[in-house]
Amino acid sequence: MPQNLLALNWKMNKTPSQAISWAKELLAGLPQTSAELAIMAPAIDLQGLGWELKDSPVKLGAQDLSPHESGAYTGEISAAMLKDVGASYAVVGHSERRAYHAESSQIVAAKAASAIAGGLIPIICVGEALDVRERGEQVAFTLDQLRDSLSQVPVLGAGEIVIAYEPVWAIGTGKTATAQDASEMADAIRSALVGLYREYADGVRILYGGSVKPENIAELCAQPNINGALVGGASLDVASVVGMARALV
Structure with a gap:
């Protein structure tokens, strides 16, 4: 069973100074947990967070990256740049x-x-909008979205990709897929991964994302094929993060 991952997606929130203050508060009250914590921060925050979280168990991740290694791509940020400031993860394909x-x-x-080529673990997001679910086509x-989003990903090893299922209708709406809904999709994703990666599929972490909070994370992550959460709004508050981490002991 892969270790649960609590991936905290701040989206476009927190200045560099606010990020450092947040990290200090988290480290001062970091609870015992079986989950791995990783902060998906705005790129401008990552260097300061890297210094603050050095030698701590909390990992860093980016919210996006360029598909290009380097070159004349104004405004883009490469995997090498992210790796150099201490990032371990990069979210790709978020619904936003x-x-x-x-x-x-x-x-x-x-x-x-x-x-992957730059030494980062991509958190590859997939998920349906409300109209798709209402048609029963989720x-x-x-x-289909998963297979297309993995079309350039080589078979390397179980720990080198993470899949995040995020039903678009549940992001920031207060609506959450039931544990049964989330489990149904995670089971289907696992089966698809078996078809793509065979013996590595059981080791790929599948996250649920969509209005996750301390009150529902344990039930969601108790499902056989859910190995953590991609958390949006609740990730901005240290007390909520601590509560979620404790729920995954």
Whole structure:
């Protein structure tokens, strides 16, 4: 059973000074937990967080990265740059990137491949909108998105990718997929991974993301094929993070 991952996605929140203050508060009250904690911070925050969290068990991750290794790509940030400031993870294909920046699954696949080539673990996001679920097409839609988003990812090893299932209708809405809903999708994703990666599939962590909080994280992560959570709003508050971490002891 893979170790649970609590991936904290701050989105476009916290200045560099606020990020350092947050990290100090977290480290002062870091609870015993079986989960790995990782902060997906804005890129401008990562260097300061890297210094603050050095030698702590808390990892760092980026919210996005370029599919390119280097070059004339103004405003882009490469895997090598992220690795150099201490990042271990990079989120790719978050629903907000897909919606607001028109990122296709082919672009997501290229970013995932770039992350792996640069020594980062991509957290590859997939999930359906409400209209898809209402039509009963959520499994087929999500698995198609998954396969397309993995199309450039080589078979390397179980720990080199993470999949995050985020039903778009549950992000920031206060609505949460039931544990049964989340488990159904995680089971389907695991089966698809077996078809793609065979013996490595059982070691790939599958996260649930969508209005996760201390009150529901334990039930969600108790499902056989859910190995942690990608947390948005609740990740901004240290007390909530501590509560979620304690729930995963």
